Amino acid sequence: MTDIKKEIDIKTDRMIVNMGPSHPVTHGTLHIVLELEGETIEASHTNIGYLHRGVEKLGEYRTYQKFIPFTDRLNYTSSINNNVGYTLAVEKLLGIQSPPRAQVLEVIACELGRIADHIVCVGINAVDIGAFTAFLYIFKYRELIYDIFSRMCGARLTTSYTRIGGVSRDLDDETIRMIRDFLTRFPSAIDELEALLTKNRIFYDRTRGIGEFSLENAIQYGYTGPCLRAAGLEWDLRKKMPYLGYENYEFEVPTGTRGDVYDRYLVRVEEMRQSVRILEQAIENIPEGPVIIQDHKIALPQKEDVYNTIEGLVSHMKLVMEGVQAPAGEIYCATEAANGELGFYIVSDGGTKPYRIRVRPPCFPIFSSFDEQVQGHMVADAVSILGSLNIIAGELDR
Amino acid sequence: MKQTIGLLTKYFGDSVAVEPGLRGETFIKLKDESRIREAMELLRDNGFSMLIDLTAVHYPKREHEFELIYNMLAMEPLLRLIVKLPLKGEKPEVESVSSVFKTANWYEREVYDMFGVRFKNHPNLKRILMWENYEGHPLRKEFPLEGDNLHCYD
Amino acid sequence: MGIETALGNTILTTQLSKLVNWARKYSLWPMPFGTACCAIEFMSMQASHFDLSRFGAEAMRFSPRQSDMMMVMGTVTRKMVPVLRKIYAQMAEPKWVIAVGACTCSGGFFRSYAVQQGIDRILPVDVYVNGCPPRPENMIRGVMEIQKLVEQESLIDRKKRITAFYEELEKMNYETDYRPADKILR
Numbered sequence: 001m002t003d004i005k006k007e008i009d010i011k012t013d014r015m016i017v018n019m020g021p022s023h024p025v026t027h028g029t030l031h032i033v034l035e036l037e038g039e040t041i042e043a044s045h046t047n048i049g050y051l052h053r054g055v056e057k058l059g060e061y062r063t064y065q066k067f068i069p070f071t072d073r074l075n076y077t078s079s080i081n082n083n084v085g086y087t088l089a090v091e092k093l094l095g096i097q098s099p100p101r102a103q104v105l106e107v108i109a110c111e112l113g114r115i116a117d118h119i120v121c122v123g124i125n126a127v128d129i130g131a132f133t134a135f136l137y138i139f140k141y142r143e144l145i146y147d148i149f150s151r152m153c154g155a156r157l158t159t160s161y162t163r164i165g166g167v168s169r170d171l172d173d174e175t176i177r178m179i180r181d182f183l184t185r186f187p188s189a190i191d192e193l194e195a196l197l198t199k200n201r202i203f204y205d206r207t208r209g210i211g212e213f214s215l216e217n218a219i220q221y222g223y224t225g226p227c228l229r230a231a232g233l234e235w236d237l238r239k240k241m242p243y244l245g246y247e248n249y250e251f252e253v254p255t256g257t258r259g260d261v262y263d264r265y266l267v268r269v270e271e272m273r274q275s276v277r278i279l280e281q282a283i284e285n286i287p288e289g290p291v292i293i294q295d296h297k298i299a300l301p302q303k304e305d306v307y308n309t310i311e312g313l314v315s316h317m318k319l320v321m322e323g324v325q326a327p328a329g330e331i332y333c334a335t336e337a338a339n340g341e342l343g344f345y346i347v348s349d350g351g352t353k354p355y356r357i358r359v360r361p362p363c364f365p366i367f368s369s370f371d372e373q374v375q376g377h378m379v380a381d382a383v384s385i386l387g388s389l390n391i392i393a394g395e396l397d398r
Numbered sequence: 399m400k401q402t403i404g405l406l407t408k409y410f411g412d413s414v415a416v417e418p419g420l421r422g423e424t425f426i427k428l429k430d431e432s433r434i435r436e437a438m439e440l441l442r443d444n445g446f447s448m449l450i451d452l453t454a455v456h457y458p459k460r461e462h463e464f465e466l467i468y469n470m471l472a473m474e475p476l477l478r479l480i481v482k483l484p485l486k487g488e489k490p491e492v493e494s495v496s497s498v499f500k501t502a503n504w505y506e507r508e509v510y511d512m513f514g515v516r517f518k519n520h521p522n523l524k525r526i527l528m529w530e531n532y533e534g535h536p537l538r539k540e541f542p543l544e545g546d547n548l549h550c551y552d
Numbered sequence: 553m554g555i556e557t558a559l560g561n562t563i564l565t566t567q568l569s570k571l572v573n574w575a576r577k578y579s580l581w582p583m584p585f586g587t588a589c590c591a592i593e594f595m596s597m598q599a600s601h602f603d604l605s606r607f608g609a610e611a612m613r614f615s616p617r618q619s620d621m622m623m624v625m626g627t628v629t630r631k632m633v634p635v636l637r638k639i640y641a642q643m644a645e646p647k648w649v650i651a652v653g654a655c656t657c658s659g660g661f662f663r664s665y666a667v668q669q670g671i672d673r674i675l676p677v678d679v680y681v682n683g684c685p686p687r688p689e690n691m692i693r694g695v696m697e698i699q700k701l702v703e704q705e706s707l708i709d710r711k712k713r714i715t716a717f718y719e720e721l722e723k724m725n726y727e728t729d730y731r732p733a734d735k736i737l738r
């Protein structure tokens with residue numbers, strides 16, 4: 001009797017499959033080791049840290065303004081959201097607020113960044129599943145956003161748009177015209193994308209029910225952003241804890257029901273539509289006024305003042321040489337970036353440099369659940385799950 | 399928020415202290431490091447269902463060299479509570495909370511990697527960002543920015 | 553002269569190496585080794601707007617064994633160095649390397665404990681592309697530089713250059729007492 005039982009229990013060896021660190025689906029630098037039983041994933045182990053650049057340590061050696069370029073390189077698909085998140089944190093530490101015009105400009109920047117991020121995520125997710133066309137169609141519109149960004153701040157990707165107490169440049173009429181133009185053209189592009197993917201049988205089969213994650217689990221793992229919303233909770237910091245005057249805009253927070261890859265895709269697509277709605281409201285109501293706070297202890301004075309008056313020159317020099325003096329204390333400031341809650345925890349000892357700066361990246365906790373999520377799925381599903389989580393290595397490892 | 403603080407003082411008595419934050423945050427200092435798991439469980443069951451962030455700060459000149467920061471979030475209504483846990487000594491050890499919050503698993507590995515704070519009963523306490531057998535803990539204050547990266551020097 | 557005069561315009565004489573180089577020039581198969589932000593710009597370069605395929609280098613191969621041009625884009629951390637070396641070793645000769653972006657060329661502004669300060673300390677780099685990130689046009693220029701190099705340099709010259717590079721690297725490491733990162737790792 002026992003002998004027969006033994007025979008049934010015989011198993012083949014598990015196969016180990018290595019994905020990464022340089023692998024087309026890992027978009028960046030992750031290392032995933034999958035243990036396979038046939039085609040089914042029995043266990044998975046993830047290694048991260050291949051893009052750990054020591055941003056937090058570098059931040060301790062930089063003044064508050066000089067950290068802004070580093071925030072560009074955190075989530076590089078939507079740099080501008082990180083800029084806004086960081087400057088909001090420093091403004092909270094200093095106890096100031098940017099002028100109303102700057103706030104609206106930041107909202108515009110944030111929403112454009114969110115659209116750009118979702119375009120990458122949705123497009124790449126589709127490419128991984130095998131739908132290359134959708135990527136090429138939708139990526140054209142990302143190029144339009146880049147054009148707007150390069151007019152807004154002079155760079156396509158690494159924007160560094162915001163400053164402490166405002167934004168670096170004003171919007172000119174041409175940029176506003178470009179944004180309007182984008183807003184008229186983009187909704188039809190989303191329709192196009194949906195026509196290609198949403199009811200596509202292959203896409204549906206490859207994503208429905210894959211990577212289902214219950215709400216309790218999601219909360220346990222600290223999910224935020226689209227992935228949490230796809231699991232069925234209406235949780236958006238823009239609604240729950242409005243910053244930058246988000247309470248003045250009308251928009252809805254889309255949610256999913258099952259928390260699988262398909263739901264995440266739907267949530268992202270719907271969020272792009274809502275972002276367009278916010279942008280339409282924001283672009284019509286840009287108030288007049290300065291775009292940066294007029295306190296020369298915090299923001300650089302106008303160039304004319306620097307060249308023509310002694311006060312301007314002195315305050316410019318002091319600001320460039322020393323930086324902003326922050327009060328001692330600790331703050332935590334969170335914003336809703338494209339991926340979820342992006343938080344900055346700043347410990348200040350009263351100097352011009354942060355004593356400790358901590359970035360709370362949205363995808364770090366999300367990715368820690370990957371091992372649990374892929375269990376029992378096929379290898380090909382691991383790819384689509386990874387794409388839907390939108391893991392950006394720069395932000396994951398910092 | 400008052401409720402939660404009341405609850406905490408009821409359970410932990412003298413070992414919690416409330417500190418007002420600079421800009422309206424609530425900081426809670428827990429002086430008894432052996433009871434952190436208990437405190438986390440209590441908070442989790444009373445609405446603070448999410449551990450948003452877990453990190454540490456190094457103060458080399460203080461008696462309590464490290465301060466762990468547990469950043470909690472209550473969803474309904476939205477409340478944020480930051481629990482601080484000062485730790486003594488060069489190589490402190492503290493109870494892991496990864497059985498209370500699953501997300502703490504990776505956060506604790508990161509804190510171990512960057513600061514060298516060890517966590518008891520952690521399922522897999524290994525380095526996460528730097529490679530295995532790397533020497534030193536980069537985010538400690540005495541660690542130089544360039545570390546042992548010789549390429550930085552020339 | 554010679555055969556050309558005898559047979560008229562039907563025949564063209566050239567050196568074999570020139571012919572091979574000319575053919576090779578327009579069929580570079582890049583292997584994108586993208587790690588960070590520059591890889592996002594690379595995506596733009598490849599997508600519809602800038603379209604790398606106009607320059608005959610669009611056949612992306614993610615397997616190093618099938619490609620002959622490695623584009624290293626993004627920060628290379630010290631944890632990544634052994635991986636990069638291994639991938640370079642897996643590529644079949646002849647192979648070319650483009651370092652795209654400030655980080656890859658020199659470490660960029662990440663002068664910290666974790667970042668490799670320029671990949672030319674580990675691999676022979678043929679073309680450097682500046683910028684943080686470089687614009688897609690700039691990357692395309694980098695690819696065109698490689699094409700020029702492929703056309704002009706014979707394989708024997710190339711081999712000499714690479715050997716000289718490795719010798720210099722050895723000497724430099726010996727003088728500064730530098731242990732390459734992957735020795736630390738293993």
Ligand code: SF4
Pocket residue numbers: 073158588589590625626627652653654655656660683684685686
């Ligand atoms: S060069 Fe600049 S854009 Fe490129 S990887 Fe480095 S930081 Fe990112």
